[in-house]
Amino acid sequence: MYHRYVVVALSRRKPNEGKELTKEEKQRLRKQKKHQKKQKERKNEKGPSETEKDKTPVSLLPPPQPVATQKAPSALPAPASAPIPVPASAPFHSSPAPSPADKPAKSKAELKAERRARQETDRAAKQPGSSSSGIKTKVPLSELNPVVKRLPEHVQVDDPAVVKRLAKKLERQQIPLRSDYGYKVSLFSHLHQYSRKAPLTQLLSIPSTVIHPSIVRLGLQYSQGIVAGSNARSVALLHAFKQVIRDYTTPPNEELSRDLVNKLKPYISFLNQCRPLSASMGNAIKYIKKEISNIPSQCKEEEAKTKLLTCIDRYIEEKIVLAAKAISKYAIEKISDGDVILVYGYSSLVNNILCEAFEKSRKFRVIVVDSRPRLEGREALRRLVQRGISCTYVLISALSYILPEVSKVFLGAHALLANGYVMSRVGTSQIALVARTYNVPVLVCCETYKFCERVQTDSFVSNELDDPDDLMVTRKGKTQLENWQDVSSLGLLNLVYDVTPPDFVDLVITDLGMIPCTSVPVVLRVKNLDQ
């Protein structure tokens, strides 16, 4: 098999020499040339200096792959080594993009690889058929193999190459690209900023042939803010997917397990365009994809569909409904008579806990803290007052005034990150900070399906920018910020999330029990072992 590699190497050096070039090898060569062209294009945008370095290692590296995998031309576009974006055939989801910061590090590695590969070809040219070449070529391959993590494309909006790649991908999936709106504050220019007045569905033909109608409806509900809140969004997503599965029929000559996953990919891109996916949604999607790909091929379609539907129902039941019950049980132990509890915004879980505690006849009162522009606290207030719980309502600016009265703070979470940081609605870290200075215990309630493997230490790198027009207020018929777009030095920033460091959080209540904030990676580890 190593002959083949040698043959190819020779053929590049001396195109007229060389033994037999089979069909596969010709295909391979053609693909390599395409590769090089694409690499050239991309590098020409960045700077001519890097073109040289990139060309050779890329062209040398693809051959060892088919060597390793022997025949089967379908194995050729094997995307085994992620740093080399393999052309075309497989729709590439998490479009890998070497971020500008990674560039210099990678080019060093590429230089090394290039040098080594060049040595290899020299040696190979001298000793045709030597077995060492095959082994050595695998070394540069493994060197460039991913230790470099790729940034998701939705935090690289200011990188034109990434945007171009995304546009191409969406074009392929026949989903319209949503354009950004308004002037973005420079610190957050790497994030998308959409306007609610221009939903993605305006650019779609209704009924859409590509996207299932329940997904279109869901996307609209997300982008208009009709369905909001981490749990609500995940449950809505799972219900929409159930409908998709019910209406799905396997096309002939296709396997359900593979085709259904491919069908879901454009839906997920569409939903992502309507509103960036939350961590809980990401975990739910991972679970569904795993379940689908685990369907055995001999399973009949009806059976497979019912199996998937029951899986999804069970997921919702276990991870959301029962988890809420378990969390309430633990949380009620922490609520004593005479407590004054502070909550922020609207968290379905915290509301659930308070209502249950009230039913178990605990005597407490609640202070609801709210903030503009979403004013979600009003919904929480309405539901608590309906139950008969005595509540107080303040805006976040009155926080330090009200805190001396408070005995405990209950917060919900959007996601819990692997380094113990809590990602939640913007304003949460402010509450945690002020509560810490007043020595008030802060309890975060979060189900385990919201735990994610990401690490984040600040609220800038990965966040969501909401419609800046929401910040405009009309009082007595006058809107001061009406023409904010005309003022060139004015930017409106409407952030959605922020991260709270673990030192400000005293306790995290999950369905597995009460844990300190620093034990989140332990739970992730235990969960991975279970799976």
Place this chain on the structure above:
Amino acid sequence: MEWPKMTTLRLVEYFRTQVRQDPEVPSAVAAIRTLLEFLKRDQSETILGLRENLTQTIRRLEEADSSVAVSSGGELFLRFISLTSLEHPDLSQCKKVMVERGELFLKKISLSRSKVAKLCHTFIKDGAKILTHSSSRVVLKVLESAAADKKRFTVYVTESQPDSAGRQMADKLQNLNIPVTVVLDAAVGYIMEKVDLVIVGAEGVVESGGIINKIGTYQLAVCSKAHNKPFYVVAESFKFVRLYPLNQQDVPERFKYKADTLKAVEDLAEEHPMIDYTPPSLITLLFTDLGVLTPSAVSDELIKLYL
């Protein structure tokens, strides 16, 4: 139904004799030994019945001695029982295995104190001045092994009212020829600048990594944090308990006061609590038979033990 009552009384007696006979034995070990005795003599037909009886006995023991260690030892034993019962569904075989494993477990934990001492005494440097609180047998063992290692150090012990336990500690240390001084509880802030490190024992180690110990420990911890002195805790692993207090008030009442006080007095607001809670932010390191842990690693160990 006189028979079960008598057995529980007899068990409490057994527990008390254990503690009396060997003052060195940790109360959790005595409790586990008692429970093992009960297990050997238990007549229940089903595993569920066995669990019920055990839970009741633990409650009775807690009434006799309200320390956190008894509670943690009991819970550990219960959990260990439930694990064994999962493996062997047949009751009589299950019991045999349980008794065997119980004996093994007891043997292992009676060695835990020496393991802790071995880990900790290396942190005591020559010429060190150590501050400790009240009377702890684990701390005594640590200081003993440090002295046996030919290290020279002086010890300050707080008097630890209301039972003057500190004085007993001072006597024991004097018997080991270690120079010791007894200080008032109120003089902790005064003496802190002179000492190099603080070592205390613990009655219970909670999930957050904090400890429950004799009243006055929290003050000691706050002072040592203010002076940037390391605050070390020495505790065996069977003292890990599944509590998570948020502040002093959140510690359950049944641990705060002595067992007799709980039974005798109506209004506990008048009584002085015997223990307090030290949060993990004030603790530098915990020395246990599972190794040297930071407070955040305690939760990790607990999850391994209990999940």
